[in-house]
Amino acid sequence: MSSDAMTEARDWIAAYTPRPHPELGRGGVVCPYMVKALRRRYVDMVEFDANRGDEALAALARERLTDLRRRAEEAGKDRIYLVNMIVPVGLPSDEAKAMVGRVHNALKPEWVEAGYMLGDFWPDHETIGLHNDDFRPFTSPLPLLGMRHIVPADLFFFVKHERDPEQRLWCLRMFRKNFAPELNEYWTGVLEDAEADVTRELSTVPLAG
Known part of the structure; x- marks a missing residue:
């Protein structure tokens, strides 16, 4: 088998x-x-x-x-x-x-x-x-x-497949920690846009309690 x-x-x-x-x-x-x-x-x-x-x-x-x-x-x-x-x-x-x-x-x-x-x-x-x-x-x-x-293209997996915004933000932060110095202008822009989008999304989530 x-x-x-x-x-x-x-x-x-x-x-x-x-x-x-x-x-x-x-x-x-x-x-x-x-x-x-x-x-x-x-x-x-x-x-x-x-x-x-x-x-x-x-x-x-x-x-x-x-x-x-x-x-x-x-x-x-x-x-x-x-x-x-x-x-x-x-x-x-x-x-x-x-x-x-x-x-x-x-x-x-x-x-x-x-x-x-x-x-x-x-x-x-x-x-x-x-x-x-x-x-x-x-x-x-x-x-x-x-x-x-x-690799840089994995940013798109984090953005599309991480539906929970807090988890998505964490993944983006880990990506930045590991790869920010290696990113070219295009991928830096993709990362910054993704971070801005999830930050806006989290700002609309009502606070618990």
Whole structure:
């Protein structure tokens, strides 16, 4: 079972992420960074026995983040193309999906604060695309947990997918803390506009009590 799952995950990543998609809503491939990541063999995948539970998956994810940060130091500018993926095996898809969702939600703040994205993938994922609300970019044939370095374009994920304004503001602040000195004029403007928008949104929220 496990080797089949790893093969399925690898085949999906290779066939889906570096290619165009008719529902993407823009030109180009689904994930431009994965083109170089796959070509240079920067994608590292490991199995996880999902019967071990949430805490074990979280522990493995932290180990993989430590490994990713070590690899980033060695890779220099190529660090943005490094990817670590965890493939849970041994449980029915719905149970593995629920596990990935729980662990993703619990660990995401740690990753964002460290300057990394933590991604959850599974069949029929409900999250919409950035450029087309009918596109579901995180739909995969089996549940997966992935991580990579944050890049400037991830600002749009924070703006569109973080519906809670306080959480969105926190993500933007973490982004600024980690990347402000590296941003060009365009991305600096995007960040400032996003911060201004969420500040205005929060000013309209009634105070509790």
